[in-house]
Amino acid sequence: MSPAEPPAVAGVLSADEVVATARSIAREQEPTGAIPWFGGGHVDPWDHVESAMALASAGLLAEAEAAYEWSRRTQRQDGSWPAKIVRGRVVDAAADTNFCAYLAVGVWHHVLLTGDGSFAARMWPSVRAGIDFVLRFQGETGQIGWLGGEREALLTGCSSIHHSMRCALALAAYVGEEQPEWELALGRLGHALRRHPEAFLDKGRYSMDWYYPVLGGAVRGEQARGRLRERWCDFVVDGLGARCVDDRPWVTGAETCELVLSLDAIGESDRAQELFAAMQHLREEDGSYWTGLVYTDGKRWPVERTTWTGAAVILAADALSATTPACHIFRADDLPKGMAVDAEGCRCKGEAYATGVPG
Template sequence: MISRAQVVRTAESIAAIQQDDGGVPWPEGHVDAWNHVECLMAMSVAGLREPVRRGYAWLARHQRPDGSWPMKLMDGVAAERGGESNHAAYVAVGLWHHHLVTGDQGFTEEHWPMVKAALDYVAGLQTERGEIVWERDAEGRAASYALLTGCSSIHQGLRCAVRLAEHLGDPQPHWELAAGRLAHVVAAHPEAFADKSRFSMDWYYPVLGGAVRGRQALELLEREWATFVVPGLGIRCVSDQPWVTGAETCELVLALDALGDGERAGALFADIQHLRHEDGSYWTGWQFANRRHFPHERSGYTAAAAVLAADALLGLSPGAGIFRDVDGTAVSDPEVCGCAAVRGAEEGR
C-alpha cells in the first residue's frame, strides 16, 4: 500500500500537467469533461484547492447553453463538437465529491446551476425503455444507441446529482426517476446496449456506478474474473490483448471496495504499483507480452484513478466513499421494458 505522502505526490503530478486555462489534458493534448473531472477529484483528495478551483472555472467557461460540453477541446476550442451524456453526468459526481471533501457550501452553491443544466441535458437523452443514449451530435441529433459503461457512470452521476439537490433544498425528482429506470436497464437488459464486451469496463462498470450491487454484483464480477485479471499485473483493457492498464485496474479496485471485498481490492492495487513512476505519476499501461509500457505515456486520468482508489482503501478524505455509497433503488416498468423486476437484485441487496 502507498502512503499519504505518495498519494499527494501523485495528485501533484496531475497539477503539473494542468494547462494555463485550467483544463487537465490527455497526453495528446485534448481535454474532455469526464477525465478532467476525475483529475479534479484526485486533486481535491490531496487538498490542492487552487488547481481544483481553476478546473471548475474551466468547466463553467466551456459549458454550452444546452448543458453539455464538447466531446474534445484542444487549446480551448472544440475539436469534436458532439456532447457525450456521460461527460455531462460526471460533473455531478465531481461537485458532490468536492462538497464531501471540503464542505465548501459557497462553492457548491456557485456551481449548482452548472450541474442542473448538465443533468437536465443527460435526462433529455433517456429513451422510453430507460437507457440513455451516448451523445447528441453537433447538429443536435440524439444517438441511436447507448453504451453500458457510459450508462453505468451516468447512473452514479444521477445519484450524486440527487444528493446535491436534496442538500441544497432544490429537489429534482425527475433525476431520481431517471436513475431508477436506468439502474433497472443496466442490471437486467444487456440487449439495450451496443456490444463492447471485449472491454473490461463493460464488465465492472455496472458495479462501479452503483446500478448492480450485492449478490448480483459478486456473481457478475466472478463470471469474467479469469478473462480480465492478470495475476500480479492488474487487469486487461480488452480481453484479446496482452495489455494491462492502470486506470481500469484502479476502477476495479473501487468496485471491489464498494462490495466490501477489501482483500482483493488491496491486492489488485498493490499489483498495479509496477506502473508507478518515481515522480508519482503512472504509466497508462503495460504490454506484458512485449514487456514494455504501452502506450509510452503517463496519463493524468491514470494517476487520478490511483488516487481515488487509494482514498477508498485508506480513508484519506471525507470523499472516500463516493463510489461505495452510490447504489440506489432500481425502478422497472413492465409495460415499457417487458419484465416485472430487476432479476435477482432485490434478494442481493
Template sequence: MSGQLRWEQVVQTAQSIAGVQESDGGIPWPEGHVDAWNHVECLMAMSVAGLTGPVRKGYDWLVRTQRADGSWPMKLVGGRAVEQGGESNHAAYVAVGVWHELLVTGDEDFAREMWPVVRSALDFVVELQTIRGEIVWERAADGRPARYALLTGCASIYQGLRSGVLLSEQLGDPQPDWELAADQLGHVLAAHPEAFADKSRFSMDWYYPILGGAVRGPAARARLAEEWDTFVEPGLGIRCVSDQPWVTGAESCELVLALDAVGDRDRALKLFADMQHLRHEDGSYWTGWQFVNDKWFPYERSAYTAAAVVLAADALTEHTAASGIFRDAGRYVTDRPTTDCGCSHAGSRA
C-alpha cells in the same frame, strides 16, 4: 497505507496531475485534448490531496466551456472544440465531481456556485433518455441524438444522477425528474443488457455497473466472478480489452474501487498493490503495460491514470470524507426484475 503507498506518495501522484494542468485550467490527455469526464476525475483526485487552487481553477474551466444546452464539446484543445458532439456521460460526471468536492471540503458556497452548471448538465443528460430507460451516448453537433447507448457510459451516468439528486437535496432544490431517470436507468443496467451496444471485450463493461452503483449484492458478486479470469492478470492488474495482452492502470484502480464498494477488501488491496509496477519515480503512472512484449503501451503517463490511483487510495484508507463516494452510489439498489418487467423497447424521446 501499509505495504502499498504512503500518503505522501499519494499526494505526489496528485501533484503530477497538477503538473500537466494547462494555464486555462484544463487537464489534458497525453495527446493534448481535454474532455469533461477525465478532467473531472482529475479534479477529484487533486481535491483528495488538498490541492484546492488547481481544483477550483479546473472547475472554472468547466464553467467557461459549458455550452448553452448543458453539454461540453467531446474534445477541446486550447479551450477550443475540435469534436463538437456532446457526450451524455461527460455531462453527468460533473455532478459527481461537485458532490465529491462538497464532501471533501464542506464548502457549500462553492457547491451553490456550481449548481446552475450541474442542473443544466443533468437536464441535458435526462433529455437523452429513452422510454425504456437507457441514455444514448451523445447528441451530435447538429442536435440529433445517437441511436444507441453504451453500458459503461450509462453506468457512470447512473452515479452522476444519484450525485445530482443528493446535491439538489443538500441545496434545497429537489429534482424528482433526475431521481426517476436514475431509477429507470438503474433497472435497465441491472436487467437489460440487450439495451446497450456490445462492447463486452472491454473490461469497463464488466465492472462499471458495480462501480457506478447500479449493481450490488449477489448480482455484483456473480458479475465479478463471471469475467474475473478473463480480465485479471495476477501480479499486474487488469486488461483493458479481453483479447490483448495489455494491462492498464486506470481500469485496474477502477476495479479496486468496485471491489471496495461491495466489501471485497482483500482483493481490492491485492489488485491495488499489483498495479504499482506502473508507478514512475515522480509519482505519475504509465497508462499501461504490454506483458508479452514487456513494454509500456502506449508510451505515455496519463493524468487520468494518476487520478484513478488517488481515488482508489482514498477509498482504501478512508482518508477524506469523500472516500465512500463509490460505495455510497449503490445505496438505492433494490431487487430488480430480470424478466417480464414490461419495459418498452421504444426509441429515444429526445
C-alpha cells in the same frame, strides 16, 4: 476545510507518494484550469473532472477548484461540453452524455470533502444543466443514448451516468432544489442496467462493461460479487492488474483502479488491495503513472503517462484507506437510489441478469 492528510495505503503507497502523484497531475494543468490527458494533449470533460477529484483528495484544493471553474466556464448553453478540446480549441464538438453528466460526481465529491456550501451553490446550475441535457436522450427502456441525437446506448457510459445522477440528486437536496423527475429517470436507468442488457451495444470484450454496472452502483450485493467472479479470469492478470480488453495482453492502470473501487464498493477489500498493489509497476519516480503495459513484450503502451491514470490511483487509495470525507463516494451507501421501477409495469419478459437492488 481540507482533508487532514492525503490518503495512504499501508505497505503500498505512502501519503508523500500520493501527493507526488497529485503534483504530477497539477504540472500538466493549463493556466485556464483545464487538465489534459498529458502535456499538449486533449481535454475531455470526464477525465478532467476525475483529475480534479484526485487533486482535491490529495489536498491540492486551489488546483481542483480552478479545474471546476474551467468546467463551469466552458459549458455550452444547452448544458453540454465538447468531447475534445486542445489548448482551448474545440477539436471534437460532439456531446458525449456520460461526459456531460460527470461534473455532478466531481462537485458532490468536493462538497463532501470540503463542506463548502458556496462552492455547491456556484456549481449547482452547471450540474443541473448537464443532467437536464443528458436526460433529453433517455430511451423508452430507460437507457440513455451515447451521443446527443444518437439512439445507441453504452453499458459503461450509462452505468457512469447512473452514479452521476445519484450524486446530482444528493447535490440537489443539499442546495434545496429537489428534482423529482430525476428520481424517476434514475429509477428507469437503473432498471435498464439491471434487467435489459439488450438495450445496450455489445462491448463485452472491454473490461469496463464487466465492472462498471458495479462501479456505477446499479448492481450490488451477491449479484455484484457473482458478476465480478464470472469474468475475473478473462480480465485479471495475476501480479499485474486488469486488462482493458479480454483478447489483448495489455493491462491498464485506470481500469485496474476502477476495478479496485468496484471491489471496495461491495466489501471485497482484501482482493481490492491486492489488485492495487499489483498495478504499482506502472509508477514512475516523479509519481506519474504509465497508462498501460503490454506484458508479453514488456513495453509501455500507450507511451504517455496520463493524468487520469494517476487520478484513478489517488481515488482508489482514498477508498482503500478511508482517509478523506469523500472516500466512499463510489460505495454510494448514502446516495439517493431513485424511484423504483416495477418490473411488471415495464413488461419485462426475461430474468434479471444482474440484479442487486429492487427494480
